Amino acid sequence: MNPLYEHALAQTRRQFFGASGLRLGGAALALLAGRRAAAAPQSPARVHPPLPGLPHHAPTAKAVIYLHMNGGPSQLDTWDHKPKLADHFDKDLPASVRMGQRITTMTSGQARLPVAPSLFKFAKHGDCGMWVSELLPHTAKCVDDLALVKTVHTNAINHDPACTFVMTGSEVPGKPSVGSWLSYGLGSVSDDLPAFVVLTPWWTSKAAAQALFSRMWASGFLPTKYSGVALRSVGDPVLYVQNPAGVGPDNRRAMLDALGELNRKTADRYGDPETLTRIAQYEMAFRMQTSVPELVDLSKETKETLDLYGPEVKKPGSFAASVLLARRLVERGVRVVQILHRGWDQHGNLPNDLRSQCFDTDQPTAALLTDLKRRGLLDSTLVVWGGEFGRTVYSQGTLTKTDYGRDHHPRNFCVWLAGGGVKGGQVYGQTDDFSYNVAEDPAHVNDLNATILHCLGIDHARFAHKFQGLDQRLTGVEEQHPIKALLR
DSSP: OOHHHHHHHHOOHHHHHIIIIIHHHHHHHHHHHHHHHHHSOOOOOOSBOOOTTOSSSOOSOSEEEEEEETTOOOGGGTTOOOGGGGGGTTOBOOHHHHTTOOOOTTTTTOSOOBBOOOSSOEEEETTTTEEEETTOHHHHTTGGGEEEEEEEEOSOOSHHHHHHHHHHSSSSTTSOOHHHHHHHHHOBSOSSSOSEEEEOOOOSSOOOOOOOOGGGSOOTTSOGGGSOEEEOSSSSSSTTOSOOTTOOHHHHHHHHHHHHHHHHHHHHHHOOHHHHHHHHHHHHHHHHHHHHHHHHOGGGSOHHHHHHHOGGGGSTTSHHHHHHHHHHHHHTTOSEEEEEEOOOOOSSOHHHHHHHHHHHHHHHHHHHHHHHHHTTOGGGEEEEEEOSOEEEEEESSOOOSSOOOEEEEOSOEEEEEESTTBOOSEEEOEEOTTSOSEEEOOEEHHHHHHHHHHHTTOOGGGOOEEETTEEEOTTOSSOOOOOGGGBO
């Protein structure tokens, strides 16, 4: 491959004539335009402006906080109450329920598929009377604000493709994440923080967890400036943002100005959009030197607020600290905050490990909803909670009265939404008596993504980006629809 030939192919008409001696005329015109512009008052341009024409309709939410329980929470032990299963303890899963559907190789070799009813008690909560597991006593107090979808289903049966699917609308890597799509389309009102921020808290159970791949918050084929910025819990929240020893703000500003000029010359010559991204990211990093330390300083929060989130909130990197940071981020104009909590893949020892996972997340999640609501932010912030798939009703490995594990189950799992135009206190969809198949109102993963976009004022069918000859969309090429029953 000849780089000179590739460069010539990539040149625009403007760049070709500019390099052929016509740049002086352009400079003269720019000088005249600059003089005219200087005579008129200027309003500063937004760092993260929306695309022209967006939003498509009046949004009901301005921001999204996506709580991803990585590994696949068991719907049977948290949200999908199945009291009749007690009569089926240790009996084989009926063939009429499984219907020959595929299962993973982790349980396909078992001699039996014994039914494992949930060890945990359920009770009705709220004015709506929603059934909730005893593992979630704090979230149970918020059910009148939740729209629980019991029938979310996905195409993928293993973690990596399932996580990629739920976050990008496709099992194929290389597509933009939902956060990247939103920051690309709607931008952010904050000029000092990224439009899309990612947090990856630790988990208490210490059980083995699935890896987190950056594609879950990457921009795919969109410019890289729309990728999520991951905030670290140890050391500097963002690497290399702070000045090294001996370098002051004035020196940094002078260096960035000189570097920006060189990058602009490169952009003019080659027309590579990633060069413009580099300029924008350097400028954002400079502003983040001030905005990030103030953001992560929780000492200014009241004792009442800290107590609301629970004792773990003062531990950097905890789920509690992360959701409190999420509230502070949306307050400051960040468009999307994604929190990925690992450790929900319970193939064995489920009762113990699931207790630990719920201990990490239950009180902080309820606190986030309560805190947003009392600050008047819940109406404009869409909160989403869910994993990449559910778990099987049958036990993986040995089943006893006090212990069991559950395998991957993509055919139905639970996701809830709150705030941002969602009608709370409702359950959408029903599953069969074994929580194995959808019985009523199926909801595909991309129906859920279409709903999220709708709440943010975007018609998913009209929101596309040309790539590889296709109009690529978050919701894919198949027909999907927002779940209108969830909305106010």
